[in-house]
Amino acid sequence: MNQIKIYDIAGSAGVSLATVSRVLNHPEKVKKVTREKVLRIIKEKGYKPNANARGLASRKSTTIAIVVPTLTRASISEMIQGIENSAKKFGYTIRLFVNDDLENEQETWREVVASSVDGILFMCDEMSDSIYELIAFTPVPVVFVNAQSKNQTFGSVGIDNEKCAYDITKQMIEKGNKKITFITTKHTYTVNETKVKGYEKAMHEADLEPEILESVGVIEENEAQYREYLKDHRPDVVLGARDSMAISFMNVAVKLGIKVPDELQVIGFQNTRYAQLSNPKLTCIDTPIYEIGNLAMVKLTGLMKENVDIKPTNTVIDYQIIWRDSTK
Amino acid sequence: MNQIKIYDIAGSAGVSLATVSRVLNHPEKVKKVTREKVLRIIKEKGYKPNANARGLASRKSTTIAIVVPTLTRASISEMIQGIENSAKKFGYTIRLFVNDDLENEQETWREVVASSVDGILFMCDEMSDSIYELIAFTPVPVVFVNAQSKNQTFGSVGIDNEKCAYDITKQMIEKGNKKITFITTKHTYTVNETKVKGYEKAMHEADLEPEILESVGVIEENEAQYREYLKDHRPDVVLGARDSMAISFMNVAVKLGIKVPDELQVIGFQNTRYAQLSNPKLTCIDTPIYEIGNLAMVKLTGLMKENVDIKPTNTVIDYQIIWRDSTK
């Protein structure tokens, strides 16, 4: 079965293909009677314009690219879901790129650009500096989603990670806790680095010694590391840069007979679905991930409409703390 | 900055654009000297052919579509990751469609087809019958990934859910358990329906009464339901069609003072990342989700190469049981 083309619709409707095209793209330019007739036939035949041809001719593809570092993190999936939801409303389709090979960042980026998208949502938080120059020369708008470049030349949507780590640390200090450990990732993700910064700031202000534990991010290895750590450390509070790390730590502690939250309080940083499946349920900084994705798409849509180079802005989303059972 | 076109490369290399195109698509047809010169310039300029133009001219887009019902389920994300990994190797790019609006299935499908992809990976397991007819008329190959149509006319990759539910149920019966409850989803996903079938078969064979609990899939509501259920039920074993449901049930039970695994054993059906973050760690049927995604892409690539209509095959992947701490 051959796909229906615009010529077929034009033929059936007794108009030129230019008119069919106009019905689709500038309906107000077509007389009502004609328009309705064409629309009826389009519906009857289930016609959908070929995306490639449309993209080539109009130089717009109504497609955006999402570039993610991986799909295994729950936070990323939830963000994509938020983006998709918003994209659908605006009529955009999504191309998905997973940038898990840091050797080929540049190559990947070129591919993203060549894929003829109208805009790019960039969610990678561990990139080498050189990539940012390449990104700066991208002919379509780019929005950083819950990620940041070291120099602030790109538009972004995210939360203020430093402030949020600072706030929660300070709160826990004010509640009388002194030994507060921060678990972060071994790899340096800008996002997590920023959290560490906020944590350290709060600790220093209170004249407390920051205690940072770097994990690989692989569950089995993390657990062994935490078990080792608990042999000669007894933190009052553990903050995990990711929920999964916080939960792993909590599970290890509970198994060692440490009472959560009485003897140890644990807090996560993302409020993914994991947080509600842990036992006890994890207290979290709730970074409204779905909403971030949603708003990022709204922002990108704005940039794609304005052909002018409007100054990129950084949207900071509010976060909140969800107190659950892993804290007193 | 304007994107580099094939003309620019042809100009710089002193050849026609046909030659540049050949270097990219049929390198063996170009003299070595010419080829290398062109390749060098392509690299220097960072040229990537425009995907729309290429797709339009060649009627191949080296893009595939993935159609998923949602992104919030860990199993789906992991599958996409598997697909992406494989797709990258074959040089395919991904278009992502989320088909969460059952009202508009047909509309969505038309959009998928019009998006000019070379093949489609279909991962939705809750569709109305009418959609299958539409899918049958798709001009490009479609592979069902861990999903099935009621009539078996499409190629697929997945596991034998019925057998796997049957096997685990039987094993637990042989170990002396009698009160085995199966938690499934309220919505009828073909996949989960099949699991129920296998479970029921094993129970009937052993002259035991099947006990099925249908959950909504929303954590809070599930928990309330499980708490209620445990008031007057004390199963020996609970099988959860999804890990998240198994874990929720386990958490509720533990909170009520029921000892896992001594008084209650819990088994999940997917072995997602959740399983290792639960406490105790969840025993699971390990459906090798990543691998399923991977193989599905391999199969699709095969179908896209052969232009002939080869008979669609159903690939059944082996599963195994990962015994962890939620069972004796």
Next chain:
DNA sequence: CTGAAAGCGCTTACAG
């Protein structure tokens, strides 16, 4: 082995 030319299925100034 290479180039000139047609064509992929659309969109959009340009006339009328």
Next chain:
DNA sequence: CTGAAAGCGCTTACAG
């Protein structure tokens, strides 16, 4: 308000 025509950036028979 509508149609004829050029053009988007490629690929691929067809000649040579």
